[in-house]
Amino acid sequence: MALRRPPPAPAAPLGSDQLRTVWNGFRSGDVVPCPLDRAPLALTVDASAGMYRFVCTQCGAASVWFESGPGGIRVRGHPHGHRLRGA
Numbered sequence: 001m002a003l004r005r006p007p008p009a010p011a012a013p014l015g016s017d018q019l020r021t022v023w024n025g026f027r028s029g030d031v032v033p034c035p036l037d038r039a040p041l042a043l044t045v046d047a048s049a050g051m052y053r054f055v056c057t058q059c060g061a062a063s064v065w066f067e068s069g070p071g072g073i074r075v076r077g078h079p080h081g082h083r084l085r086g087a
């Protein structure tokens, strides 16, 4: 039996730059691996807010929320707390 350490609090391992790569890969049909444990990432949709987020199926690490628009994706930041604003 392998000891499983509880994962550290996921501190948004998927930044906005990495998010674009993940999103592009996902849209072209690739299975996008988690940067922490290489498990596949799943896309979570908040339909009411029109936002998306990638969550690791294994360790629960999550990306920031983002929305997909005609000009590409736009990071919305975390749903709770401060929100990030692009330049």
Ligand SMILES: [Zn+2]
Residues within 6 Å of the ligand: 034, 035, 036, 037, 038, 039, 056, 057, 058, 059, 060, 061
């Ligand atoms: Zn993971």
